[in-house]
Amino acid sequence: DMHQLLLAAHAQATQLIEILNSALSVDEVGTVAARVRGTCDNCRTRPHAAGNTALPAPTHTAPRRDTTDSTEDKLDDGIESDAERLNELANAELEHYDILKAVEPDAEQA
Structure with a gap:
């Protein structure tokens, strides 16, 4: 047993x-x-859909207040421009990324 x-x-x-x-x-x-x-x-x-490299849009946005203070607008504009820059960088990396170099750094010399 x-x-x-x-x-x-x-x-x-x-x-x-x-x-x-x-x-x-x-x-x-x-x-x-x-x-x-x-x-x-x-x-x-x-x-994953091929060619879809854009970052997803934020799902939560804070409600805008009707004030003359433009700090929130500047912050929102900064976030949007940062997201655009990240998308551009991701697309550039996809165009110029060589997996062989990442896996075997000495492969280019051969």
Whole structure:
């Protein structure tokens, strides 16, 4: 009876190790693609429309007050311009990114 319990525990431990190994293994190409898309690891496996590299628009915006203080307007303009710059940088990185250089830095010399 004890022998069967030990065998079952060993089988469960082996199965757990296999699951952990598969969860911890990372596909480098997929990781680079996820980084370029700007998605987290959980969103990395979701289908992504090709060519859609723009950052998502913010889903929450603060209501505007009717005041003469333009600080909020300046802040909103700054956030929008920062988002535009990030989109431009992401597109530029996609155009000029060479995965071979990232994976094998000495490959260009060969």
